[in-house]
Amino acid sequence: MRRFPWLATSWTMLVYGFLYLPIVVLVIYSFNDSRMVTVWGGWTLRWYAEAAADQVVIDALVLSLEIAVATATASVVLGTCAAYALTRYRRFPGKGLFTLLLNVPLVLPTVVLAMVLLLFFVSLEHVFGFPQKGFTTLFIGHTVMCVSYAAITIMSRLREVDPALEEAAMDLGARPSQVFFLVTLPAIFQAVASAWLLTLSLSLDEVVISAFLSGPGTSPLPVVIFSRARLGLNPEINVIGAVTVYLVLAGLLLSSVWLARRAKQRARENAALLRQAKVDALATSAAS
Amino acid sequence: MNQTVAARAEIAAGAPDFLKIESIRKEYDEVVAVNNVNLAIEQGEIFALLGSSGCGKTTLLRMLAGFEVPTAGRIVLDGQDITDLPPYERPINMMFQSYALFPHLTVYDNIAFGLKREGMPKAQIAERVEQMLDLVQLKPYAKRKPHQLSGGQQQRVALARSLAKRPKLLLLDEPMGALDRKLRERTQIELVHILRQVGLTCVIVTHDQEEAMTMADRLAVMREGRFLQIGTPGEVYENPKNRFVADFIGSVNLFDGELVVDEPHYCEIQTPECLFHVGHGVEGKQGMSLTVALRPEKISLEPGWQDYPYNAVQGTVTARSYMGSYTAYEIELPTGRRVRVTVTNVDRYEEPHELGARVTAHWMPSAPVVIVE
Numbered sequence: 001m002r003r004f005p006w007l008a009t010s011w012t013m014l015v016y017g018f019l020y021l022p023i024v025v026l027v028i029y030s031f032n033d034s035r036m037v038t039v040w041g042g043w044t045l046r047w048y049a050e051a052a053a054d055q056v057v058i059d060a061l062v063l064s065l066e067i068a069v070a071t072a073t074a075s076v077v078l079g080t081c082a083a084y085a086l087t088r089y090r091r092f093p094g095k096g097l098f099t100l101l102l103n104v105p106l107v108l109p110t111v112v113l114a115m116v117l118l119l120f121f122v123s124l125e126h127v128f129g130f131p132q133k134g135f136t137t138l139f140i141g142h143t144v145m146c147v148s149y150a151a152i153t154i155m156s157r158l159r160e161v162d163p164a165l166e167e168a169a170m171d172l173g174a175r176p177s178q179v180f181f182l183v184t185l186p187a188i189f190q191a192v193a194s195a196w197l198l199t200l201s202l203s204l205d206e207v208v209i210s211a212f213l214s215g216p217g218t219s220p221l222p223v224v225i226f227s228r229a230r231l232g233l234n235p236e237i238n239v240i241g242a243v244t245v246y247l248v249l250a251g252l253l254l255s256s257v258w259l260a261r262r263a264k265q266r267a268r269e270n271a272a273l274l275r276q277a278k279v280d281a282l283a284t285s286a287a288s
Numbered sequence: 289m290n291q292t293v294a295a296r297a298e299i300a301a302g303a304p305d306f307l308k309i310e311s312i313r314k315e316y317d318e319v320v321a322v323n324n325v326n327l328a329i330e331q332g333e334i335f336a337l338l339g340s341s342g343c344g345k346t347t348l349l350r351m352l353a354g355f356e357v358p359t360a361g362r363i364v365l366d367g368q369d370i371t372d373l374p375p376y377e378r379p380i381n382m383m384f385q386s387y388a389l390f391p392h393l394t395v396y397d398n399i400a401f402g403l404k405r406e407g408m409p410k411a412q413i414a415e416r417v418e419q420m421l422d423l424v425q426l427k428p429y430a431k432r433k434p435h436q437l438s439g440g441q442q443q444r445v446a447l448a449r450s451l452a453k454r455p456k457l458l459l460l461d462e463p464m465g466a467l468d469r470k471l472r473e474r475t476q477i478e479l480v481h482i483l484r485q486v487g488l489t490c491v492i493v494t495h496d497q498e499e500a501m502t503m504a505d506r507l508a509v510m511r512e513g514r515f516l517q518i519g520t521p522g523e524v525y526e527n528p529k530n531r532f533v534a535d536f537i538g539s540v541n542l543f544d545g546e547l548v549v550d551e552p553h554y555c556e557i558q559t560p561e562c563l564f565h566v567g568h569g570v571e572g573k574q575g576m577s578l579t580v581a582l583r584p585e586k587i588s589l590e591p592g593w594q595d596y597p598y599n600a601v602q603g604t605v606t607a608r609s610y611m612g613s614y615t616a617y618e619i620e621l622p623t624g625r626r627v628r629v630t631v632t633n634v635d636r637y638e639e640p641h642e643l644g645a646r647v648t649a650h651w652m653p654s655a656p657v658v659i660v661e
Contacts, residue, residue, distance in 0.1 A: 167355055168388035170375045172402030172453065182401075186392040273436055276428065 023245060030235060030242035037233040051239040056224060061240075064204055064220040067135065071142040072200040076192055078143070079150025079199075084184070086151075087158045088166075105148045114212035117141045121213065133215030141209045146199035153198060157191030158184075305364075306331035306489055307352075307457060312361035314347050314513075321347040323513035324361070329491070331366075334483060336492045336504035338536075344513040349459055349493045353382045366456055376405075381455040385462040387446035389434035395421075395445050396430040402453045420448040423482060440471050447479065451486060458483070460492040464499055476502045497537050501525070509533045530661050534581040541587075541627050542659075543580045547572055556598075557658065561621055563598040567653035570660055579659040584628040586655035589617065589641060590648045600650035601627060605641050615640055619649055 030048070034041025051057055082102055086095070105113060121137050124130065131137050161184065169183040170176070185192070207222045214223055225237055307329040314322040322344045329335050337345040350356040352363060354375035363371045370378050381402070389398050399420050403413045421427045424444035434442055443466070450458060463479065464472040480503050483490055494500050500507045501521040508518045509532075517529045528534035531542060545559030550570060557564040557580055564580050572578070593602040606626065607618035617629045629649055631638075641647050 162386055162388060164384045164386050164388035165390060167353075167375070168382070168384055168449075169390070169401070170355075171353060171380075171382050172449070173376045173405035174401075175376055178405065183390055186390075270436070273432060 026238055027242045027245060030238035032235050032238070037235060037238065047235040047239045051236045054236065057221070057240060060219055060221040060224040063135070063218060064222070067138050067142060067220055068200045068203040070139050071146055071203040072196045074143045075146035075150040075199040076196045078147045079195060080154050080192060082147065082151040083155035083158050087155055088163070102148055102151055105145045110145070110208040113145060114141070114209045117144065117209065118212045133213060134218040137213040137215070138210060138218070138220065141213045142203045142206055145206070145209060146202055149202060150195040150199050153195040154188060154191050157188045161187045304328065304330050306366055308364040310362045310364065312348070312351060312363065313359045314351060314356060315359045320513050322351070325515055327508065327515070327518070329489060331489050332487050333505050334480065334490045334492065334503055336494055336500035336507040337510055338494060338497060338500040338507050339510035340495055343510040345493045345510050346461065349461055349491065352457070352491060353380060353459055354378050379456040380459060381450040381453055382459040382461065383446050383450040383463060385465045387442050387466070389442060389445055391434055394431050394433055395426060395437070398434065398445055399449045399452050401449065406453065416452060420452050423451070424448045439466055440475065443467065443475065447482070451488070456489065458488045458490045460490060462494055463492060464496070479503065509536055527657055528581060528659060530659055531579055534659060539584055539628060541582045541584065543582065545578055545580060547574055547576050547578055550574060555658065560623060561625060562601050564656055565598045565653045566656050566658055568658070570658050572660055579661060580656045581659055582651065582656045584616070584630040585632070587629045587649045587651045589629055589631060590650065591641065591645065592648065593646050594648040596648070596650050599653065600648055602646070602648050603627065605643050605645050605647055608640060608643060610640070617641065619647060
C-alpha cells in the first residue's frame with residue numbers, strides 16, 4: 001500500500017462515495033421541481049410543504065416515534081433484567097434454554113419472526129378478541145426483536161463490572177434493590193443508554209415486522225414509504241428521507257458538542273485537582 | 289479522647305468469645321472448601337487467616353461477611369447468631385482486596401454510603417465522614433473520585449469506608465495485595481495503629497506470612513479447609529505442630545529421625561545426619577519416628593570440620609547469598625542432603641565462608657523443635 005499511496009486514497013474515496021453519494025443525491029433531489037424523481041427541474045421547496053401537509057406521513061411518523069420510544073424503553077428494561085440474571089446468577093434452572101431463547105431473534109430471519117408473531121396475534125384475537133392489530137401488536141413485535149440486542153449490549157458491560165462493587169454496597173447496608181439502583185445502574189448506565197439508542201433506531205427502520213403487524217390506519221413510517229415506493233416514486237419520499245438525514249445530523253452534532261464540552265470540563269477539573277495537590281504538597285513540606 | 293479510653297477499657301474486659309465460629313462447613317458440589325472449623329476470637333483481637341490460595345480462607349471470610357451461606361455450623365458475634373443474616377443486616381464491614389470503591393462517587397460519598405443506608409441524619413454523617421478522613425489523613429481529597437487517587441490513597445479510602453459504620457467486626461481481604469513492597473511494610477504498621485486506635489475486632493485474610501505476623505495478635509494456618517494450627521505468631525513459628533506449618537511459616541530444615549532417649553525436659557533423636565539433643569520432652573515411646581525442625585537462623589557456622597558429639601553436621605558451602613542484614617548459606621552434607629543456614633551480619637568486616645569451603649554447622653539444644661505428626 002505504501003508504494004501506491006494513490007491507491008489507498010482512491011479506495012477510500014470510492015468507499016465513502018458508495019456510502020454517502022446516494023444520501024447526497026437524495027437530499028439534492030428533495031429540492032427538485034419536477035414530478036419525476038429522476039429528472040432535474042430546478043430548485044423548489046414545494047415538496048417540503050406538501051410533505052408537511054400530508055397527514056398520512058405525519059401520522060406515520062408520530063406513530064413510528066411512539067413505537068420506537070416505547071420499544072426502546074421496554075427493551076432496555078427487559079434486557080437489563082435478562083443481562084443481570086445471566087451474568088450475576090451462577091446457575092438457575094433453565095439458564096441454558098433462556099440464553100438460547102434470548103439469542104433466537106438475532107439469528108431467526110425477520111420474515112419468520114414476523115409470520116410467527118402475526119399467526120400468534122391473530123389466534124389470540126380469535127380467542128380473546130385482543131389484541132387488535134395496531135400499536136399494541138407493533139410494540140410487542142418490535143420489543144421481541146429488540147430485547148436481544150439490548151440484553152447483549154448491556155451484558156457485555158455488566159460482565160466488566162467488578163461484582164465486588166455490588167458486594168461492597170451490600171456489605172455497607174444496601175438492600176438488593178438499592179444495590180442495583182445506587183451501584184449497578186450507574187456503572188452500566190452508558191451501556192443502557194447506548195442500548196436505548198440502538199433499539200430506538202432498530203425499531204424506527206423496521207419494515208418487515210411492521211408490515212406484518214400493522215393494522216388499518218396504523219402504519220409506521222417505513223411501511224408507508226415502502227408502499228408508496230411501490231406505487232411509483234414521488235419527490236415527497238425524498239423529502240421524508242432528507243428530513244430523516246437532517247434529524248440524524250442534528251443529533252450527531254448535538255451529542256458531539258456535548259461530549260466535547262464534558263471532556264473539556266473534566267480536563268479543567270483534573271487540572272484544578274492537580275493544582276490543589278501541588279499546593280497541599282507544598283504546605284506539608286513547609287510544615288515539616 | 290475519652291471515647292478511645294473507654295473503648296480500651298471495654299476491650300481490656302472484652303469477652304473472650306466475642307466471635308464464635310462453631311463447626312462451620314462449606315461444600316460446593318463434592319468439594320469441601322471449609323471443613324468443620326471452630327474458632328473463638330476475643331474482642332479487640334486482630335486475627336489472621338493464613339494459607340496459600342484455595343485453602344478455604346477466603347470462603348471462611350465470605351461466610352463471615354454473609355456472601356456465602358455455610359452448609360452447616362453457626363457463627364455467633366457478640367452473643368447474636370448471625371449465621372442466617374444477609375450481609376446488609378450484619379454489624380460487619382469488609383475491606384475488599386480490589387477495594388471496590390464506587391467509581392461514580394467521590395471519596396466523601398464513598399465513605400458516607402453506608403451511613404446513608406442507615407438513615408443517619410445529614411449533619412451527623414458529615415461529622416463522621418470528617419472524622420474518618422482525619423483518621424486516614426485524606427481530608428484534602430474528599431471531593432476526588434477514586435480514579436484520581438494513588439493505590440495507597442484508594443486503600444485508605446476503602447479502610448475509612450469500612451470503618452465509618454463502626455462495625456463490631458472488620459474483615460480485611462488481602463489488605464496489602466495491591467500495594468508495592470515498600471508501601472506495604474509502612475502501611476501494615478499504619479493499619480494496625482489505626483485498628484488499635486479504634487479498638488476493633490478484626491479478621492485478616494492473607495497468603496503473606498510476614499503480613500500476618502506483622503499485623504496479627506494470633507493467626508491460624510489453613511490448609512484444605514482446616515486449621516492446622518492456631519496461635520500467636522511466636523508460638524506458630526517456634527512450636528510448629530506439623531511439617532506443613534513449619535515449612536509454610538518461614539524457612540526450615542526438617543530431619544526425620546527416631547526417638548532414642550526421652551526424659552521429661554529433654555530428648556535425643558537419632559537422624560541419618562546426626563544425633564539431636566533437644567531441650568524439651570516429647571510424648572511418645574522410644575523408637576518412634578519423628579521429625580526435627582531446625583530454623584536456619586538458629587544454626588551457627590564454624591570453619592573447618594570440627595568434631596562435636598551431637599547437634600552438629602559437617603559439610604561444604606554450595607551456595608551463598610548476601611542479603612544485607614544477613615547472609616544465607618546452603619551447606620551440602622556428605623549424604624547429599626542440603627541444609628540452609630543464615631548468619632546475621634553483626635560485623636561490617638565479617639569474612640564470609642567461601643564457596644566449596646568445609647564448614648561445621650552446630651546449634652544449641654534449645655534451637656530445634658520436635659514435630660510429632
